[in-house]
Structure formats: C-alpha cells, structure tokens
Amino acid sequence: MACHECDFLHSLPRLTRGSVARCIRCGAILAKGENNSVERTLAFTSAALILFIIANIYPVLGLHAAGKEQYYTLLSGALVLARFDLWAVGWVVFLTTILFPLLHILALLYVLVFIRAGRRPPYFVPAFKAALALMPWSMVGVYMLGVLVSIVKLADLATVIPGMGLYALVALLLVTVGASANLNPRSIWQLGDRAQ
Numbered sequence: 001m002a003c004h005e006c007d008f009l010h011s012l013p014r015l016t017r018g019s020v021a022r023c024i025r026c027g028a029i030l031a032k033g034e035n036n037s038v039e040r041t042l043a044f045t046s047a048a049l050i051l052f053i054i055a056n057i058y059p060v061l062g063l064h065a066a067g068k069e070q071y072y073t074l075l076s077g078a079l080v081l082a083r084f085d086l087w088a089v090g091w092v093v094f095l096t097t098i099l100f101p102l103l104h105i106l107a108l109l110y111v112l113v114f115i116r117a118g119r120r121p122p123y124f125v126p127a128f129k130a131a132l133a134l135m136p137w138s139m140v141g142v143y144m145l146g147v148l149v150s151i152v153k154l155a156d157l158a159t160v161i162p163g164m165g166l167y168a169l170v171a172l173l174l175v176t177v178g179a180s181a182n183l184n185p186r187s188i189w190q191l192g193d194r195a196q
Contacts, residue, residue: 001186003028014190037184038191042112044179048172049105055168056098060147062161063154073165074098074143093143101138101176107131108179115188120195128192132185140173 001010005028012021015033022029059071072080074097081090108131114121121127147169151160 001030003030031186037182037187038112038116040182041179041184042109042116044175044182045105045108045112048175048179049109051168051172051175052102052105055165055172058165058168059163060165060169061151062163063158064161065158069161071161071163074169096137096139097143100134101140104131104134104138107134108183111188111192115191115195118195120192124192128185128188135180138176140169140176144169144173 001012002008003010003023003026006023006026008023008025010021010023010030012031015021015031017033017035019033020029021031021033056074059073060077062069062071075094078090078094078098081087081093107127111121111124111128111131114124147166151162154160
C-alpha cells in the first residue's frame, strides 16, 4: 500500500481491532483495525435492499387537489418527466434513483455474502469494483432533497400526503449512510484475496 501523503510503499499486516498502521516515513495513518465491519455492512446493505423494495412499491407522495387524489412512486416521477418531453431528465432520475442504487446494493450484497461465508465469489473483482463505482451515483439523498423542496412548493397548491415510500426512502438514506460508514474496502479486498 502506498502512503496517501508521501507515497512510501508499505506491506500492511492484518490489523487487530483498535490498532492503527502508520507510515514509517511521515507518520500518516494508513489503516485502522476494525472488527465486524463485514457483518455490519452486510446488515445495513440487507436492510437497504428491503427498504429499497418498499420505497419502489409504495407511493412516495400523494396530492389532493380539487377533489382528486393522485399518488406518485419513484418510477412514476421519471415517467412523468418523460411524458412532458423531458426524456433526458427522466432517464437521469431513473438511473440515479432506481437503477444505480439497486445495482450498487445487489453488487455489494453479492460480495459481502460470499466474504462473510469465507469464500471468494465468482467475478469478485468486477463485482466489488462495480459496487464501489456505483456508490457515488446512487443519489437517493439528492432525490430526497428534491422531494422535500416539492413538498414545500406544493403545500400552497394542494394537500400533500406523505406515502409509505417516503418513509422507506428516509430510512433507506440512513441505512445507506450506515453501510458506507462501515464499509472497509481494504479489508474486503484482503478477505477476498485470502478466501478460496
């Protein structure tokens, strides 16, 4: 491993919980020993998949105006944009709020389930690289911000009814933050290299 401060090369041993590896040249922290990061990340990611399914099945918002009620899901948001000839924006919403988060969760689950069982998954390297590459493109937080702005703007025009999907999205946002905070890519790579 190269030090991120001075680029001095190190061979890191397996770290125990609470231990810290420092650069022998500049003293920068290279890695910290963590315990159960795979199990915690797996638990958060499993919860994320369940919440993602709930957020996509149930309506996120409902609007009540002029005696009519209309409910919207995550997918219907992208479809409404496409219906108004905003195809590019509709595709971006679909990719960043549905497809990329789903692929990220599935790729991470795939790798973590095998690693937790002590086995190296088939296609380990591309699957874990895909999970890491898709992480910044899963923009559930940005979508939530857009929903909150919409609620504030629409509150004067119609009665806004929060749906089960909205609550699942809030929980999904919190759970994905927990998964990201507990994910230790270095240890996943090491465990994958050691596993059979």
